[in-house]
Amino acid sequence: MKLQKILTHSGAQLGLEIEPEMVEKFETYSDLLIKWASKINLTSITDPETIAVSHFIDSLTVLRHIEPGASVLDIGAGAGFPGIPVKICRPSINLVLADSREKRVFFMREIIRELELENTRAVKARAGKENGKIGGGFDVAVARAVAKSPEVARAALPLVKEGGIVLIMKGKNGAREWEEEERLIPQGSVFHTSEELTLPTSGEIRFVVALKKRKET
Template sequence: MASAASDLLGAGLSSLGLDPCHKPALVEYLDLLQKWNKPFNLTAVRSKREMVIKHLLDSLSVMPNLELVRRVCDVGTGAGLPGIPLAIYLPDTHFVLLDSNGKKTRFLQQVANQLDLKNIEVVQDRVEKYHPQKCFDVVISRAFADLNRMCRVTHHLLSDDGRWFAMKSQTAESEISDLDLDFTVQKTVNLKVPFLNDARMLAIVKQGERNQ
C-alpha cells in the first residue's frame, strides 16, 4: 500500500479508537482487493485512499455495536464489506460472507486463506436459498437492499432475539418510516467515519409485534 494511504489508515484507526495491531492485515486485504479488482470488478472505488475511507473505515465504524455478538451473516457481502474488516478485529466472532457471485466468493476465499482468517466462512448462494444449520445473532449489510426487503428476504437467517444491522446513508429515513409492522427499529446510530464527509448511520432492527 502507498505510504499516504497507509498513514491515512493508521490515523483513521486511531480516530475510531481501534488498536493498530491489525493494520497489517487490513493493508494486505486492501492490496488483494486492488489486485483482483480489475479482472473481477469487485468495487467501483479505484484509489487506495478512497478504499481506506469508504471501505475499511466505513466498515469498522460499527465495531462498538458488535463486540458481544458471536455469529454474523454479511449478506450481499460483495468484496467482503463490512465482513472482512470486522472479522479481522473480532477473531472470536464467526462471520458468514454470503454472495451469489462466484467471482466475488472466489476472491473472498483467497483473502480468508491468505490472511488465515479462521473465523470466516464463505458461502456462494442466493440469500433466499441459503439455510444455515444455526441461525445468526446479527444479519448485516451495507448495500444489499432497501431496509424492508433486507429484513423480509433474510428473516429465516436470524435467531429469535437476533438483530438486523443495516448500514445506510442519512437519506434512509424514508426506508425506516416505510418499514412493515413485522419489523421494529430498535435504534439508529450516527456513524462517524473518519475523513468521510457523507453522513452515515446504522439502523438496528428487531422483529416487530406481529412476529413476537
C-alpha cells in the same frame, strides 16, 4: 498519507484501536483488492487511501453493535464489506459471507485464505431464497448498500435468532430513506436504534439502522 496512518488515525476518531497486526491484514486486503479489481467487478475505488476510508473504516462503523464471539452474517458481501474488516478487528466472531455472484465468492475465499481468518466462510447464496446454504440463528446480520431496508429486513430476519440484530448500512441519504421505509418494515422486528456518522478524513456521511428480532419470523 500511508494506509497505516489513515487506519490508526481514523480508527481512533471512531474510538477504535487498530493494532499493528490488524494493519498488516488490511494492507494485504487492500493489495489484493486492487489486484483483483482489474479482473472482476469488485470496486471502482482502486487507490489504497480511499479504500482505507470508504471501505475499511466505513465497515467498522458497525463494530460497536457486534460483541466478541458473536455469530455474524454478511448479506450481499460483495468484496467482503463490512464482514472481513469487522473480522479483522473482532477475530473471535464466527462469520459467514453470503453473495450470489460466484466470482466475488471466489475472491472472498482467497482473502480468507491469505489472511488466515478462522471461523470464516464465504458461500454462494442469496439470502431469503437459499437460506439452507447459509444457516441460521445468527446473533447479527448486516447488509451494506444492498437493497432498501424492508427488503433487507425480510431477507435477514429469518436468519437471526430472537433478540438478534439486523444492521442496515446506508449512505448520505440514509436518514431520508429511512423515514420513507420505516413503516414498511415487516412484523417480527422492532426499531432498535439509528445513527448518522461522518467518516473521518473523507467527511462522507453514513447512516446505520439497527433492528431487533422480537419473535419468530
